[in-house]
Amino acid sequence: MFDLIPFGRNERNLFNYLDNVERSFWDGSISNMAQFRCDVQDKGDSYLLEAELPGFEREDIGIDLDGTTLVITARHSSESGEKDKDGNYLRRERKFGSFSRSFDVSGVDTEHISAAYKNGVLELTLPKQAARVPQARRIEIAGE
Numbered sequence: 001m002f003d004l005i006p007f008g009r010n011e012r013n014l015f016n017y018l019d020n021v022e023r024s025f026w027d028g029s030i031s032n033m034a035q036f037r038c039d040v041q042d043k044g045d046s047y048l049l050e051a052e053l054p055g056f057e058r059e060d061i062g063i064d065l066d067g068t069t070l071v072i073t074a075r076h077s078s079e080s081g082e083k084d085k086d087g088n089y090l091r092r093e094r095k096f097g098s099f100s101r102s103f104d105v106s107g108v109d110t111e112h113i114s115a116a117y118k119n120g121v122l123e124l125t126l127p128k129q130a131a132r133v134p135q136a137r138r139i140e141i142a143g144e
Contacts, residue, residue, distance in 0.1 A: 035099060035100075035101060036051055036052055036053055036074065036099050036101065037051070037052040038050065038051045038052070038101060045127065045128055046125050046126055046127040046128055047108070047125075047126040047128070048123065048124070048125060048126075049103070049123070049124040049126060050121055050122070050123050050124075051072055051101070051121070051122040051123075051124075052120065052121055053074050053099075053117075053120055053121070053122050054120035055076065055120065056074050056076055056120070058117050060074055060075050060076055061073070061074045061117060061122060062074075062075075063115055063124070065105070065110055065113070068104055068105050068106040068108075068110075069102055069103070069104060069105070070102070070103045070104075070105045070110075070113075070124075070126075071100060071101070071102050071103075072100065072101050072102075072103075072122065072124075073098065073099070073100045074098070074099045074100075075097070075098045075099075076095070076096070076097045076098075076099075077094070077095065077096045077097075078094070078095050079092070079093070079094045079095075080092070080093050080094075081093065105126060107128060107129055108126045108127065108128060108129060109126075109127040109128065109129045109130075112127045113125065113126055113127070
């Protein structure tokens with residue numbers, strides 16, 4: 001469940017410092033292209049995961065569960081262009097992008113995960129699994 005915590009909180013690590021130097025060199029443009037912002041809140045009996053996906057349609061977003069790994073994927077494509085009177089392009093632009101984030105959902109009741117998308121924010125409610133208390137039992141000793 002610890003993987004639900006967004007990365008980047010441990011800034012006192014040497015490796016994180018070197019990563020930040022690289023990000024500042026590239027102005028963060030490379031690292032930010034592959035991810036979207038997520039917040040995770042502990043609501044007591046569940047977790048609330050909010051993913052910011054402005055500009056995406058509901059159909060562009062996929063949520064997949066593979067064992068204890070939850071993957072959120074968003075794909076976006078658009079085309080625009082202007083033509084002259086003969087049908088030749090004066091300008092034509094295309095944008096394509098794919099974004100993905102993975103989360104470890106061990107400790108989550110995966111059968112009851114629910115999702116909603118409104119105003120560019122995807123909200124996933126991840127109910128916690130009930131704590132399992134092992135049953136008490138007597139173990140018999142085998143004899144000869």
